[in-house]
Amino acid sequence: MDYSSKLIIIIIIIIFLISSPPFAWLTQAYHFSEYIGVGYRNITFSNVSINPDVEFHFIVSFALDYTNISSMNVYQIPTNGKFKPYWNTNIITPSTVKSIKASHNNVKVALTLGSDTAKDNIAYFHPYSTDSWIENAVISLTKIINQYSFDSIDISYEHFKAGEETFAECIGRVVTLLKDNSVISFASIAPFDADIVQRYYQALWRKYGHVIDYVNFQFYAYNPGIVNVRQFMDYFEVQRNNYNGGKMLMGLSSDQGFNEGLIGDKRFMFDVCETLLIEEKVSGVFIWCAEASMVNGYLFEKQAQEMIANITNSHH
Numbered sequence: 001m002d003y004s005s006k007l008i009i010i011i012i013i014i015i016f017l018i019s020s021p022p023f024a025w026l027t028q029a030y031h032f033s034e035y036i037g038v039g040y041r042n043i044t045f046s047n048v049s050i051n052p053d054v055e056f057h058f059i060v061s062f063a064l065d066y067t068n069i070s071s072m073n074v075y076q077i078p079t080n081g082k083f084k085p086y087w088n089t090n091i092i093t094p095s096t097v098k099s100i101k102a103s104h105n106n107v108k109v110a111l112t113l114g115s116d117t118a119k120d121n122i123a124y125f126h127p128y129s130t131d132s133w134i135e136n137a138v139i140s141l142t143k144i145i146n147q148y149s150f151d152s153i154d155i156s157y158e159h160f161k162a163g164e165e166t167f168a169e170c171i172g173r174v175v176t177l178l179k180d181n182s183v184i185s186f187a188s189i190a191p192f193d194a195d196i197v198q199r200y201y202q203a204l205w206r207k208y209g210h211v212i213d214y215v216n217f218q219f220y221a222y223n224p225g226i227v228n229v230r231q232f233m234d235y236f237e238v239q240r241n242n243y244n245g246g247k248m249l250m251g252l253s254s255d256q257g258f259n260e261g262l263i264g265d266k267r268f269m270f271d272v273c274e275t276l277l278i279e280e281k282v283s284g285v286f287i288w289c290a291e292a293s294m295v296n297g298y299l300f301e302k303q304a305q306e307m308i309a310n311i312t313n314s315h316h
Contacts, residue, residue, distance in 0.1 A: 029055060029283075029312075030054075030277060030283060030284045030308045030311065030312055031054065031055035031056065031057055031249075031308070032055070032056050032057070032284055032285055032287075032301075032305050032308055033056075033057040033059055033110075033216065033249060033284065033285075033286035033287075034048055034056070034057070034058055034059065034286065034287055034289070034290055034301060035059045035061050035112070035287070035288045035290065036048070036058050036059065036061065036092070036289065036290040036291070037061045037062070037087035037088070037092050037290075038061050038062075038087075038290075038291045039291055040087065040088045041088065041291045042088065042091050043091070043290050043291050043294060044091050044092060044096055045058055045092075045096060045097075045099075045100035045107075046096075047290065047298075048290050048293075048298055048301060049298045049301055049305070050104050050106070050107060050305075051302075051305035051306065051308075051309055052104065053106075053309040053313070054106065054305045054312070055106055055108075055284075056104065056106050056107045056108070056305070057107075057108050057110055057152070057286075058100070058107065058108075058109045058110065059109075059111075059112050059154050059188075059216075059286070060087060060092055060097075060109060060110065060111050060112060060148075061086075061087065061112045061115065061156070061289070062086045062087065062112045062113070062114065062115040062123075062156065063083045063084065063085055063111055063113050063141070063144060064076075064084065064086045064113075064114065064115060064123055065079045065080060065081050065082055065133075065136070065137065065140070066078055066079060066084070066086075066118040066123060067079060067084075068084045068086060075121055076118035076119055076121050076123075078124065078126040079136075080127060080128045080129075080133050080136055081127065081132065081133035081134065081135070081136030081137035081170075082136045082137075082140045083113065083137065083140040083141055083144060084140075085144065086115065086118065086119075093148075094148045097109050097148045097149050097150070098149050108151040108152065109148070109149070109151055109152075110151060110154050111141075111144065111145060111148070111150045111152070111153050111154065112153070112154040112155075112156045112190070113141075113153055113154070113155055113156065113157070114155060114156045114157030114158065115156060115157075115158070116158050116159070122159050123157075123158075124159045124160060124161040125157040125159065125160045125161065125162055125200075126160075126161040127162055127166060127170055130166055130169055130170055133170050134169075134170055134174055134177070137170070137174045138174055138177050138178065138181075141153065141174070141178065141183070142178070142181070145178075145183050145184065151184065151185055151186070152184050152185060152186045152187055152188065152213075153175065153178065153184055153187050153188075154188045154189070154190055154216065155175075155187070155188070155189045155190065155201075155204075156189075156190040157200070158192075158194075158197060160196070160200055164200050164203040165203060167200045167203065167204060168203040168204040168206070168207045168208060169207070171204055171208070172204060172207055172208030175187045175208065175212065176211050179211060186214070187211065187212050187213055187214075188212065188213060188214035188215065188216050188249075189201055189212055189214075189215055189216065190216040190217075190218060190251075191215070191217060191243075192218035192221040192222075192251075193218075193221065193222050193235075193239065194221075198242065202242055202243075205242075205243050209243070209245065209246060212246065213247060214246070214247050214248070214249055214284075215243045215246040215247065215249065216249045216251060216286050217239055217243075217248055217249065217251050218251040218253075219236070219239075219250055219251045219252070220251055220252055220253035220255075220288065221251075221253075222235065229268070232272065233272075236272075236276070236281075240281065247283035248281075248282050248283060249282060249283055249284045249285060249286045250272070250273045250276060250277075250282045250284070250285045250286070251285075251286050251287075251288065252266075252269055252273070252285060252286070252287050252288070252300065252304070253287065253288045253289075253292070254287055254288070254289070254292040254293040254296065254300050255288060255292040266300065270304070270307065273285055273304070273307065274307055274311070277307070277311050278311060284308065285304045285307075285308065287300055
């Protein structure tokens with residue numbers, strides 16, 4: 001190869017490196033996610049600290065296919081895929097979503113489907129039929145996502161009144177259709193380590209894992225009998241293998257209800273997160289939730305984002 005040919009190749013490489021986005025030099029791009037909107041409280045996006053050097057995803061909680069009646073004493077009725085907002089719609093509005101995205105170009109906003117409860121009642125995944133649930137879900141979710149300028153959906157059902165294959169087919173086809181119609185650009189699931197929950201999400205993963213971008217695993221919802229680093233890392237590898245090939249996020253919680261056992265040691269959990277990020281075994285960190293974090297001034301959110309930013313910068 002003559003000198004001029006080598007020079008041309010070098011120039012092409014330099015142009016490519018200069019034009020590449022900052023995270024392109026990493027094997028994978030890390031991000032931070034924050035669940036928000038829980039319990040109809042008055043917390044909005046601007047309350048949460050956002051590091052401009054980190055890709056940041058808000059995940060609005062929740063949308064449910066249940067009636068949304070104002071009285072807390074009225075039983076909520078499943079609506080077969082016709083989703084409605086179950087957050088304070090006076091606080092998290094289409095304009096606040098657009099505003100936070102306009103003022104922070106590193107922010108995306110997702111929408112969570114499913115929950116533990118619909119107000120005071122257990123929220124079940126309860127389709128009347130697969131096809132009708134999918135049709136209703138695509139129509140209702142498209143309307144909400146377009147109205148609020150959401151970028152993604154997150155699946156967080158915890159209770160089920162249908163079979164595992166029905167859950168897999170309904171969720172998998174809805175995610176596929178929303179992506180095919182360019183309604184969403186990515187999708188995530190939020191399983192945790194309960195036998196029934198794992199059966200449903202692993203059935204979904206086996207059939208439709210190729211359309212799911214992130215696994216937001218709730219590591220804070222685990223057996224407090226795990227008492228040392230070795231046990232936790234073994235536990236992590238089991239969950240990682242359950243969703244083989246998935247981009248897994250390390251789930252932490254600022255909710256005092258999840259402060260038992262080793263998970264209550266936030267220093268330990270951040271050390272684990274840092275190790276897993278450096279080894280590229282996880283794609284980021286998420287925290288449950290903005291409402292609980294308000295009491296400590298979003299300290300964990302600041303620490304997690306700083307950690308991600310430092311690791312990202314160290315790869316440059």
